[in-house]
Amino acid sequence: MITVEFVVTPGFPVMSLAALSVFEFANLSAPEPIYDVKILSEFGGPIATSSGVTLMTSPFSELPCDTLIIGGNTQVVPTSPRLAAFLIETGVASRRLAAICTGAFALADAGLLKGRQVTTHWAFTETFRARFPDLDLLEDRLFVIDGSVWTAAGNSAGIDLTLCMLENDLGFEMARAVGKTLVIDYQRTGGRPQSSVHQTFAPRSDRIQDVLLFVRSNLGKSLSVDDLARVAGLSPRQFSRAFGTETGTSPAKAVEGLRVEAARQMIEQSRHSIEMIAIETGFGDQERMRRAFRRAFGRSPQAMRKAKRA
Structure with missing residues (x-):
C-alpha cells in the first residue's frame, strides 16, 4: 500500500x-x-x-x-x-x-x-x-x-x-x-498557466465584449485603436476611455496580452516554428514576440518551448 x-x-x-x-x-x-x-x-x-x-x-x-x-x-x-x-x-x-x-x-x-x-x-x-x-x-x-x-x-x-x-x-x-x-478535466498539465488573460478582462458593456471577441478572431491583423473604436461604434478617444474604465488596461496592452496567450498556446500545443507563430498571432517578427514574452513570462518563446518539451 x-x-x-x-x-x-x-x-x-x-x-x-x-x-x-x-x-x-x-x-x-x-x-x-x-x-x-x-x-x-x-x-x-x-x-x-x-x-x-x-x-x-x-x-x-x-x-x-x-x-x-x-x-x-x-x-x-x-x-x-x-x-x-x-x-x-x-x-x-x-x-x-x-x-x-x-x-x-x-x-x-x-x-x-x-x-x-x-x-x-x-x-x-x-x-x-x-x-x-x-x-x-x-x-x-x-x-x-x-x-x-x-x-x-x-x-x-x-x-x-x-x-x-x-x-x-x-x-x-x-x-x-x-x-x-470527480468531474474534472484531466488535461491540465503542469505547464498550463495559473491565470488566463481572458479572465483578467471583465467588461460590463456588450460593445467592449464585442471588441475583445473581434481581437481574438483577428489577432493576425493590424489592430489599431481606430480599428477597434469602429467595432465599438465610438470615437478613438471615447473608446480608449471606455475600454480602460471597463478592463483596467489600455487597448494596446490588451491586444498584446491576447496575442501572447494565443502564441503561448501554439508554442505548447503545435509544431509550428516560432517565426510562423509570431506571424500568425500578429507580432510580425520573432524579436517583437520575444520582448512581449519577456514582459509577460520573464522568458523567451524558445525557452518556453524547450521547457514544455522537457
Missing part, C-alpha cells in the same frame, strides 16, 4: 483537502485500497480551518512514508523548527515530497528546494522571491515536478498535482477514470 501523509497547519483552507479526493476515489475504483492517507499536524488533535471547521489530525510520526505533502494556507505562516525537522527527516526519505500553495515556503525554509524549480500561488510569488531570491521560481505554472519534489500553485492545482501522481503510480487510464468521477 502507498502511504500518503498530508500535513496541515492551523487556519488552512478546507479546499486544500480536495487534493486527497484523488487518492480516495482511486481506492474506491480499485478492487482493494491502494493508498493509505493520513492527515498530520505538528501536535495532532483538532486543527481549525480558515472556515472554522475542525479536523482531527495525527501527530508527526517517525515512520517512513511514500509521499509527503504539505498543504497550503490562506497566508504565509511561520515554519516551526519541529515542522522543518520533520520535513527534512521524513520528506527527504520519502519517494515524493510535495507542497501545495504556501506549503512551498515551508520546504524552502527547511532548505529542501535548493537547486530545484518550484512554483506557488500567484498571490505569493513576490513574497517568495523576496524571501528566497536564489531559488528558481516558475511563477505561472499549475505545478512543477523537479525530481522527487513536487510543488503546486494553489489548492485547486493540488488536484492536478495528485492526479499526476496517480497517473505515475497506476497509469493514465486510472487517472482519467478518477478525473471523470
